[in-house]
Amino acid sequence: SYVLTQAPSVSVAPGKTATIACGGNNIVSKHVHWYQQKSGQAPVLVIHYDSDRPSGIPERFSGSNSGDTATLTISSVEAGDEADYFCQVWDNTDNHVVFGGGTKLTVL
C-alpha cells in the first residue's frame, strides 16, 4: 500500500516561512491535498490538487509537488498558523485514501 511520510514537527519564528514536506514514491503522479488541524478542532482543507487554494484560505498558503516530495509552504507565519498539517492522496491501487502521519507546526 502507498505510504506518505511527514516529519513529526517543524518550528518557525513569526513572520518567517514554514515548509512542510510530504514524501511518497513518485508522488508527482498523484493529486496531493493538505489539511490544517488546530487543537481540538476538525481538519480544514487548505490546499487541494497540489497547489490550489480553496475559497477563504489566505494567499500565504501555497503548495507544490515534484518527484517524490510534495510541499506545503506557509509564508509570513502567524501565531494562528500553529497546528497539525496532514497531506493526503488517493491510492488507486488499493482504492482508498492515504493520509500522512502529520507535521506539528510550532510558531516560536
Place this chain on the structure above:
Amino acid sequence: QVTLKESGPALVKPTETLTLTCTFSGFSLSSSGMRMAWIRQPPGKALEWLARIDWDDEKFYRTSMRTRLSIAKDTSKNQVVLTMTNMDPVDTGTYYCAHYTSGSPFDALDVWGQGTMVTVSS
C-alpha cells in the same frame, strides 16, 4: 452551505458493534458526483480514512478493516451511516464524516463534521 454532524454512542464495550450517523445538509447525495467519507483519529495520532460512499452507491473501505466496516446512505433522510463490528479499545478515537469536492474520485475532503468521540472500554 454544506454542513455535517456526527452522532452516536460515546462509549461502547469491547466486541460490540458501533453505529454512527452523519446527518448533512446543503447537498443531495443522490446527485451525480457526490461522495462522502468516514475518517477517524485516535487520541494524539494521525487521521485514518475508513470508508467512502458515492452517489451511485459504490463503496470503498480501508483494506485492513474491510471485514468490520459497512457504509450506507439514506438519501431521504440526508444521512450516511457507518457500522463497525467487534469494537476494540484500539478503536477509541474521534470519528469524522466528511464531504468530497465533487467530480472526481481523487477529490479532497472539503467539509468536515465536528467529530464525535468514541471510547471503547468495558
